[in-house]
Amino acid sequence: MENSNRPKIANVYRGTFIHSTQKTALQILEDELLGVDTDGKIAFTGRGTELVRLSQTFGFSPTEVIQLAKHEFFMPGLVDTHIHACQYSYAGTALDMPLLQWLNTYTFPVESHFKDLQFAHKVYSQVVKRTLRNGTTTACYFATIHTDASLLLGKIANDFGQRAFVGKVCMDRNDSVKHYKETNQESQEETCRFIAELLNKKYPLVRPVVTPRFALSCTGALLGQLGAIAKNNNLHIQSHISENVEEVNLVKKMFPDSESYTDVYLKHNLLTDKTVMAHGCYLSDEELVLFRETGASLAHCPNSNISLCSGMLNVRNVLNHKVKLGLGTDVAGGYSASMLDAVRRALDTSKILTIQNPEYKTLSFEEVFRLATLGGSQALSLDDQTGNFEVGKDFDALRVNVAAPGGPIDLVQCEEPKIILEKFLNLGDDRNIAEVFVAGKKVVPFTEPTTE
Numbered sequence: 256m257e258n259s260n261r262p263k264i265a266n267v268y269r270g271t272f273i274h275s276t277q278k279t280a281l282q283i284l285e286d287e288l289l290g291v292d293t294d295g296k297i298a299f300t301g302r303g304t305e306l307v308r309l310s311q312t313f314g315f316s317p318t319e320v321i322q323l324a325k326h327e328f329f330m331p332g333l334v335d336t337h338i339h340a341c342q343y344s345y346a347g348t349a350l351d352m353p354l355l356q357w358l359n360t361y362t363f364p365v366e367s368h369f370k371d372l373q374f375a376h377k378v379y380s381q382v383v384k385r386t387l388r389n390g391t392t393t394a395c396y397f398a399t400i401h402t403d404a405s406l407l408l409g410k411i412a413n414d415f416g417q418r419a420f421v422g423k424v425c426m427d428r429n430d431s432v433k434h435y436k437e438t439n440q441e442s443q444e445e446t447c448r449f450i451a452e453l454l455n456k457k458y459p460l461v462r463p464v465v466t467p468r469f470a471l472s473c474t475g476a477l478l479g480q481l482g483a484i485a486k487n488n489n490l491h492i493q494s495h496i497s498e499n500v501e502e503v504n505l506v507k508k509m510f511p512d513s514e515s516y517t518d519v520y521l522k523h524n525l526l527t528d529k530t531v532m533a534h535g536c537y538l539s540d541e542e543l544v545l546f547r548e549t550g551a552s553l554a555h556c557p558n559s560n561i562s563l564c565s566g567m568l569n570v571r572n573v574l575n576h577k578v579k580l581g582l583g584t585d586v587a588g589g590y591s592a593s594m595l596d597a598v599r600r601a602l603d604t605s606k607i608l609t610i611q612n613p614e615y616k617t618l619s620f621e622e623v624f625r626l627a628t629l630g631g632s633q634a635l636s637l638d639d640q641t642g643n644f645e646v647g648k649d650f651d652a653l654r655v656n657v658a659a660p661g662g663p664i665d666l667v668q669c670e671e672p673k674i675i676l677e678k679f680l681n682l683g684d685d686r687n688i689a690e691v692f693v694a695g696k697k698v699v700p701f702t703e704p705t706t707e
């Protein structure tokens with residue numbers, strides 16, 4: 256036997272595995288073996304024909320191997336790089352206004368209710384469960400300005416076993432809904448309290464993320480302070496950028512000393528290799544270069560961009576600039592909490608760009624699959640831990656059954672795995688997601704007693 260300090264093998268799965276790598280958007284491994292150790296990490300992968308050798312090397316019994324059925328496959332868990340947990344309470348409604356009016360009319364009044372911890376508990380439990388059921392193994396959440404409710408979101412994500420970034424929203428400017436903002440001092444102090452208390456919980460998969468709402472909601476002073484807090488604590492940062500034209504113009508007016516919207520964040524030390532910015536529909540090529548140089552990433556949220564008539568991100572151009580990019584649902588500007596919807600809307604948006612300009616190279620479903628998994632993990636700088644089935648990463652995975660009884664997919668004949676994946680991405684839903692694993696632990700079906 257090899258190194259005896261190695262963690263023991265907890266589970267071995269055999270069947271079809273589909274994932275992306277740096278080199279290829281779609282790698283399909285049929286009759287593959289994958290072993291998960293007791294730390295939840297992928298200990299080995301290999302061909303099914305190597306079962307005997309692998310069982311001897313890694314010390315498991317071939318009879319314990321869990322065999323996938325014919326219409327089943329494993330894919331990496333979906334990574335939602337941008338979702339407002341608090342806005343889940345009105346998801347599917349309020350889609351009749353552009354961004355700034357939408358914020359004032361719907362968002363700020365609803366978010367102000369999250370000082371009520373009972374209400375927060377209800378909505379946050381719902382959103383964590385809904386996203387997990389739909390295969391979101393990693394979520395990058397915005398909460399509200401309320402520290403205790405934001406801490407509660409972290410607890411709920413931890414209790415259900417979801418990998419999550421949680422951001423207490425910071426905003427010291429709000430002229431429309433005056434009771435929903437902080438003073439500069441409150442925002443700083445509460446951000447520090449939030450970070451300290453969340454880190455103190457030592458949740459293995461939940462981390463704080465510094466969250467200025469967006470440039471228009473923050474004074475320059477607050478932006479600078481938040482940049483310093485992120486730097487001093489080596490933390491991730493999330494915000495919004497260049498979502499709609501009116502917003503971009505207002506940012507120009509409000510920050511006349513900055514050369515661009517991107518420059519506003521850059522100047523305040525908010526553009527780092529741990530920054531994820533939502534949208535970016537109107538970024539110039541020069542701004543994309545700043546993203547690449549700093550290592551900051553973009554969260555493409557196509558449902559939201561269309562639902563609020565914000566714009567359409569030219570993903571091909573972003574990828575050509577070698578900027579890291581993941582997908583986000585942006586609930587509730589985006590009406591669906593499912594990352595499968597984000598996949599479909601990303602494809603739709605790409606096709607609309609092709610309709611407008613036949614020269615535009617439409618994204619393939621394989622590319623969008625990569626964005627929803629490995630791309631998202633790169634955008635959140637988590638690709639050393641999750642995003643695909645490389646040995647050493649955590650086992651974050653969906654066990655997909657395209658032939659689930661009562662499900663949305665009808666199979667006429669035995670299809671090859673690539674076709675089955677394409678059908679799942681375009682037609683599937685949570686009925687097809689038989690099991691969800693995060694860091695090796697089965698988190699769906701739910702095992703925790705639910706408190707609804």
Ligand SMILES: [Zn+2]
Nearest residue numbers: 339495533585
């Ligand atoms: Zn957003």
